[in-house]
Amino acid sequence: MMKKKGFIMVSAIVGIVLIIWGLAFIWPVKPRPKHAFFKEDDQTLVIAHRGGRAHAPENTLPAFARSVELGVDVLELDVHLTKDEEIVVLHDATVDRTTDGSGHINELTYAEVEVLDAGYYYQDEAGDYTYRDQGVHIPRLEEVFEQFPAQRYFIELKDTTVQVLQPMLIQKVWELIQQYQMEDQVVIGSFDHDLIEDFQQISGGQVAIGAGEQAARSFVKGHLAYLNGWTTINADSLQLPLEKEGHDLTHNNLLRGVLKQNIALYYWTINDPATMHSLLDKEVDGIMTDHPALLLEIIAERQK
Numbered sequence: 001m002m003k004k005k006g007f008i009m010v011s012a013i014v015g016i017v018l019i020i021w022g023l024a025f026i027w028p029v030k031p032r033p034k035h036a037f038f039k040e041d042d043q044t045l046v047i048a049h050r051g052g053r054a055h056a057p058e059n060t061l062p063a064f065a066r067s068v069e070l071g072v073d074v075l076e077l078d079v080h081l082t083k084d085e086e087i088v089v090l091h092d093a094t095v096d097r098t099t100d101g102s103g104h105i106n107e108l109t110y111a112e113v114e115v116l117d118a119g120y121y122y123q124d125e126a127g128d129y130t131y132r133d134q135g136v137h138i139p140r141l142e143e144v145f146e147q148f149p150a151q152r153y154f155i156e157l158k159d160t161t162v163q164v165l166q167p168m169l170i171q172k173v174w175e176l177i178q179q180y181q182m183e184d185q186v187v188i189g190s191f192d193h194d195l196i197e198d199f200q201q202i203s204g205g206q207v208a209i210g211a212g213e214q215a216a217r218s219f220v221k222g223h224l225a226y227l228n229g230w231t232t233i234n235a236d237s238l239q240l241p242l243e244k245e246g247h248d249l250t251h252n253n254l255l256r257g258v259l260k261q262n263i264a265l266y267y268w269t270i271n272d273p274a275t276m277h278s279l280l281d282k283e284v285d286g287i288m289t290d291h292p293a294l295l296l297e298i299i300a301e302r303q304k
Contacts, residue, residue: 031262035208035236036184037152038264044279045073045286046295047154049269050091054290057122058098059089060136061147068148072292076154079141080161081169086110087141087176093160097121099138106162113138141173145180152185154210154239154288157199159192170199174207183207187237197234211235220249223257231257237264239288242275250282273298 051063052072059077067075078091082105095101095108099116118138119131141155161169177186183206188199193212200209211219216238222231224247238258240249250267258265266286270276276298279287289295 031260032236034262037187037208038236042073042285044284044299045266046071046292046299047074047076047266047268047286047288048072048292049076049288049290051075051077052290052292054271055293057119057131057136059091059138060118060131061139061143062119062131062136064144064148064151067292068151070293070296072296074152074154074286075144075148076156076288077141077144078156078158079169079173080105080158081165081172082110082113083107084109084111085165085168085172086113087169087172088113089139089141089144091158093158095138106165110140141176142180145176145182149180153182154187154189157188157190157192157195159190159195166195167198170195170202174199174203177203177207189237189239193234200234208236209234210237210239216240217244220244220247220254223254224251226253232261233263235263237266237285239266239268242267242270250279250284255282255284270295277302 048067050058051060052067052070053063055066056063064075077089079087080090080093082088088105088110090098090105092098094104095113095116098121099118100120101116105113114137116138117132117136119134119136120129122129122131124130155173157169157173173188177183187208187210188196189210190196191213193215196209196212199207211233215233215235219231219233219238220240243249255265264285266288267279267284268288270279270287270289271291273294276287276289276295280299280302287295
């Protein structure tokens with residue numbers, strides 16, 4: 001008798017858990033309003049990572065120009081503040097890796113930064129330093145907006161900017177977006193979701209936003225556990241790697257979840273043809289790549 005009662009109790013608990021789990025999966029979630037950045041006729045977006053750094057020095061005007069010439073949909077770039085509060089396009093916290101100079105970007109004035117050779121270390125496929133001593137510099141974000149006013153952008157606010165300068169970085173990026181009327185042409189991202197939400201507050205939600213690392217991780221884990229109805233995120237788009245901590249981040253339930261919540265999903269950094277084909281087969285919202293020419297060629301071949 002005791003065994004029978006125990007079995008009934010365990011069965012009841014399991015049943016309740018399954019009911020709760022089922023409710024969590026089917027619970028209705030209100031989709032986010034679609035921001036003007038995301039166009040109705042968008043196919044899989046070709047996103048030039050750091051401007052398409054396989055073709056020219058990363059985050060420089062030659063890289064952006066080449067990618068625009070190729071016909072990419074979006075330019076991805078990173079921004080920091082200089083000591084004199086100029087917004088510059090640079091991935092690292094220092095200028096050491098990409099220029100012939102050295103030092104932390106937040107501790108250099110733009111006059112000091114502008115004279116550095118941002119093509120110094122770039123090598124083409126033949127191993128030649130084709131952009132060295134060619135006048136390539138670290139650009140200001142304003143220069144990029146001026147030269148490519150019709151382009152769409154993913155702008156990453158670098159959380160490696162010293163904390164005391166982060167509010168100023170947010171404010172100045174927002175002011176520049178307004179000045180060039182880029183509200184509908186930009187997605188703001190960062191690994192730090194607090195930075196993104198601070199920008200969202202200052203901008204009054206007029207600019208589409210991505211998701212920080214921790215927020216994205218929670219959203220993904222919820223969908224991998226099929227807790228779709230109880231898993232939401234304050235973001236218009238997600239930028240994800242293919243896998244993290246042993247989990248496949250192209251899982252069908254995650255794709256189903258973002259579609260239901262009207263969140264765009266982009267994958268980075270994809271440079272091999274096989275993976276490009278796989279993601280195109282899944283009809284993901286965008287692919288971020290160092291090799292936009294390759295991705296565009298593959299898309300063109302598939303459309304024949």
